[in-house]
Each structure stands twice: as structure tokens, then as C-alpha cells.
Amino acid sequence: MAETPRPGSPGTLVPRPPVGRAEPAKIAIDEIDRLLIRELVADGRATLSNLAEKASLSVSAVQSRVRRLEARGVIRGYTATVDPEALGQMLSAFVAITPLDPSQPDDAPARLQHMPSIESCHSVAGEESYVLMVRVGSPRHLEQVLHEIRATANVNTRSTIILQTFYDK
Amino acid sequence: MAETPRPGSPGTLVPRPPVGRAEPAKIAIDEIDRLLIRELVADGRATLSNLAEKASLSVSAVQSRVRRLEARGVIRGYTATVDPEALGQMLSAFVAITPLDPSQPDDAPARLQHMPSIESCHSVAGEESYVLMVRVGSPRHLEQVLHEIRATANVNTRSTIILQTFYDK
DNA sequence: AATGAAACGTACATGAG
DNA sequence: CTCATGTACGTTTCATT
Numbered sequence: 320m321a322e323t324p325r326p327g328s329p330g331t332l333v334p335r336p337p338v339g340r341a342e343p344a345k346i347a348i349d350e351i352d353r354l355l356i357r358e359l360v361a362d363g364r365a366t367l368s369n370l371a372e373k374a375s376l377s378v379s380a381v382q383s384r385v386r387r388l389e390a391r392g393v394i395r396g397y398t399a400t401v402d403p404e405a406l407g408q409m410l411s412a413f414v415a416i417t418p419l420d421p422s423q424p425d426d427a428p429a430r431l432q433h434m435p436s437i438e439s440c441h442s443v444a445g446e447e448s449y450v451l452m453v454r455v456g457s458p459r460h461l462e463q464v465l466h467e468i469r470a471t472a473n474v475n476t477r478s479t480i481i482l483q484t485f486y487d488k
Numbered sequence: 489m490a491e492t493p494r495p496g497s498p499g500t501l502v503p504r505p506p507v508g509r510a511e512p513a514k515i516a517i518d519e520i521d522r523l524l525i526r527e528l529v530a531d532g533r534a535t536l537s538n539l540a541e542k543a544s545l546s547v548s549a550v551q552s553r554v555r556r557l558e559a560r561g562v563i564r565g566y567t568a569t570v571d572p573e574a575l576g577q578m579l580s581a582f583v584a585i586t587p588l589d590p591s592q593p594d595d596a597p598a599r600l601q602h603m604p605s606i607e608s609c610h611s612v613a614g615e616e617s618y619v620l621m622v623r624v625g626s627p628r629h630l631e632q633v634l635h636e637i638r639a640t641a642n643v644n645t646r647s648t649i650i651l652q653t654f655y656d657k
Numbered sequence: 658a659a660t661g662a663a664a665c666g667t668a669c670a671t672g673a674g
Numbered sequence: 675c676t677c678a679t680g681t682a683c684g685t686t687t688c689a690t691t
Contacts, residue, residue, distance in 0.1 A: 348575070356570055363532040363566035366668060377676050382669075393574040397532035398567060401525055405562040406517070413582075413612070413619065428654040439656040443582070445648035450582065479614035485597040487608040535684060549659050551685075 348393065351376065355384055356394065363397040408454040410461055411481040415447035416474040427472040434471075436464045447477060517562065520545065524553055525563065532566040577623040579630055580650040584616035585643040596641040603640075605633045616646060 351374055358365055358373055371381045388394045403411065418425050427449055428440045439452040451468070455461045465476050520543055527534055527542050540550045557563045572580065587594050596618055597609045608621040620637070624630045634645050 353575075356568065356575070359568035360570060361567070363568045368668070378669080379671090379677080380675050383675090391574065392571055395569040395571055398530070398569055399525065399528035399532045400564040400567055401529060402561055402564055405560065406522075406525070411610075432655060440654040441580075441650045441656075442652045442654065443648045443650055450648065450650075479612045479619065481610045481619075482613055483611045485609040485611065486601060487610075537684070546660050547685080548661080548687090552658080 348388075352384060352388060352393075355381065356388065359385070359394065359397075363399075403454050407456050409456055410458060411452065411454045411484070412461060413479040413481070414451040414453050414465065414468065415443075415445075415477045415479070416449050416451065416468065416472065417447045417477075419473050419475060423473070427474055430472045431468060434464070434467065436460075437468075448474075453478075517557075521553060521557060521562075524550065525557065528554070528563065528566075532568075572623050576625050578625055579627060580621065580623045580653070581630060582648040582650070583620040583622050583634065583637065584612075584614075584646045584648070585618050585620065585637065585641065586616045586646075588642050588644060592642070596643055599641045600637060603633070603636065605629075606637075617643075622647075 354374055355370055358370055362369075367378045367382050367385065370376075370385070371378045374381060385394070416427060418427060425448070428442070431437055431440060431451070436453050436455050437451050438454055441450050442448060443450050453461070453464060455464055461478070465478065468474065468476055523543055524539055527539055531538075536547045536550050536554065539545075539554070540547045543550060554563070585596060587596060594617070597611070600606055600609060600620070605622050605624050606620050607623055610619050611617060612619050622630070622633060624633055630647070634647065637643065637645055
């Protein structure tokens with residue numbers, strides 16, 4: 320195959336076409352779908368009739384779209400949003416962890432999954448290997464959880480205490 | 489007031505009573521409430537009858553409890569859980585930011601709130617001042633968002649790319 | 658606080674155009 | 675996708691314990 324003329328030769332700092340939005344979209348998700356999703360994120364208990372009104376569509380049409388979005392996994396499910404502090408989880412933190420022994424199989428996420436104080440677990444490209452979001456009742460409780468994390472997954476931890484959450488859409 | 493006898497004198501490493509759960513609990517949330525919350529987190533569209541069955545309670549009893557939890561703000565609301573990748577947000581990152589000019593009023597969270605790529609914003613006790621969770625379509629898009637964050641809030645940024653999310657309860 | 662029943666409203670499913 | 679129909683069900687209210 321012939322090489323396409325380089326749109327910016329190596330070493331130049333000339334950027335390529337305008338950014339726009341990356342649109343990999345395996346299958347089509349149109350504007351109506353996006354509207355329905357927005358509404359359902361705003362109110363997970365919205366009825367089909369609610370949605371139909373917002374979308375200026377019939378209930379049936381909305382129904383099939385929502386079912387399709389659910390089937391495709393675009394909509395994963397529905398959940399109640401709970402105030403952690405109301406449940407006594409007064410302290411939240413990001414906990415970045417690094418395996419101590421790189422020669423051993425790294426199954427930290429699996430080992431930690433059962434711990435109820437761990438809300439999420441991401442593997443990351445950065446100084447550490449994983450970042451956890453942890454919610455506990457008190458500093459004492461955090462200490463205990465950190466000990467358990469270290470012992471369970473054989474990792475170092477670096478914690479960043481959350482002082483205030485401004486928004487979490 | 490007389491000083492209470494020190495339960496562990498300064499300098500000792502003797503811990504105090506067992507950890508248990510910190511229970512600040514302004515008002516009572518009993519086990520049934522917790523069950524209802526758990527069920528509603530698992531399925532935000534669960535009906536009162538569903539919940540009544542799980543709790544072995546009457547529909548009316550469940551109704552008043554759920555309404556109370558909502559009114560108190562324990563249950564903040566209901567939302568659909570959406571797969572970010574299905575919506576073309578293929579890249580997520582933690583972005584830690586630090587104000588460049590400490591003498592200026594720090595209103596970074598307010599300034600950034602309008603940006604749709606920013607999913608959450610926490611102020612933290614750590615090396616940086618805030619940690620954002622950002623979702624974008626591509627590395628190019630991330631670059632653009634980072635520029636906008638820096639320009640809008642007059643901050644430095646340090647990004648940690650999320651490679652994979654194992655769980656996010 | 659919880660129960661049970663009664664009444665109401667409507668959300669949802671289905672099939673035709 | 676719209677429209678129309680019928681059933682089922684979720685919710686609300688209230689009297690009672």
C-alpha cells in the first residue's frame with residue numbers, strides 16, 4: 320500500500336483535524352436515546368409516560384428504546400443514591416495501592432472485592448497500580464481497613480482523605 | 489471540671505476500646521431501614537410490594553419507611569447507571585489539581601462545575617487540593633479538557649489514567 | 658409503628674395500522 | 675413509530691390493633 324502523505328511530518332507540533340467528539344459508537348445511539356438516558360439518570364424512576372412526554376414520542380416508542388438500551392448494556396441498571404454520611408460513613412478516601420512483590424500474581428482487586436468499605440477499584444497508569452475509593456465511619460475505622468487491605472493484598476497504600484465532595488453527578 | 493483519668497496516657501501506644509462502627513446517627517436507622525436501602529441500591533426501581541416481601545412487612549409499613557428515608561435525605565434520589573464506554577467516553581482519569589496562585593480566592597469547584605466531562609469533584613487533604621473524576625472520548629479530548637481546566641480554574645493538573653474499572657458499587 | 662383491605666390511578670404490554 | 679385497548683399492578687388512604 321502506498322503511504323499517505325504525512326499530514327504532519329514527524330517532529331512537527333502541528334496538530335491534526337479539530338477535536339470534535341470521538342465517536343466509536345459500535346451501534347447507533349441517536350439524540351433521542353441520549354435524551355432518554357439523561358432523563359433516566361436524572362430520575363431513575365421516571366415512567367415511560369414521563370419519558371414519552373419529554374421526548375415528544377409515544378409511550379410504545381419510548382418503551383422499545385429503553386428496553387433496547389437496557390439490553391445492550393448502555394443502561395446497566397437502576398439504583399438509589401444514598402448519602403454515605405447518613406449511614407455513618409463519615410470518612411471517605413482514595414487509597415492508591417502498589418503490590419509489594421511484583422513477582423507474585425497480581426490479584427489485588429479480586430482479593431479486596433469482598434470488603435464492604437471499598438466502594439470502587441480501578442487499575443491505573445500512574446505511580447501506583449490501583450486506586451480504591453474507601454468509605455468508613457471514622458479515622459480509627461480507616462486505620463483498620465488499611466491494615467486489612469495491606470494484609471489481604473500484600474500491597475503498600477497511599478491514602479488521600481476526602482474533605483468534602485462538591486459534586487458527584 | 490475534674491479531668492477524667494486518662495484512658496491511655498500521652499505517649500503510650502495502648503489503643504482504646506474495640507473499633508466497632510462509629511455511630512453518630514443523628515436519628516435512628518434500624519436494620520429494616522438498612523435492608524430497604526440495600527434493596528433500593530441494588531434495584532432502584534423496586535416496588536413497595538417487592539420491598540415489603542423482602543422485609544416481611546406490609547406494603548404500607550414499607551411505604552412510610554421509604555418516604556421517611558427520602559425526606560431525611562438518607563435516600564438522595566434514584567438514577568440509571570450508564571456504561572460510559574457505550575456513550576463514547578472511552579477514557580477516564582483522576583485529575584488532581586492545585587491552585588497556582590494561593591493568594592487568590594479558591595473557587596475552582598464552582599468554576600469547573602459546568603464542564604460536562606467532569607463527573608465529580610472532591611476537595612482532599614493531600615499533595616493537591618482537589619481530585620476530579622473526568623470522562624472523555626479520547627486522549628485528544630482529555631488534552632483539551634485539561635487545558636480548559638487549567639485555564640478556567642488557574643490550576644496545575646496531575647492526571648492518573650484509569651486503565652480498567654474492576655468494580656464501582 | 659404495623660396491618661389489611663378497599664379504591665384509585667396509571668404504567669405497561671400487546672397487537673393493529 | 676403511532677394509536678388504541680385491556681389488564682395488571684403499584685400506590686394511596688384509612689380504619690384498626
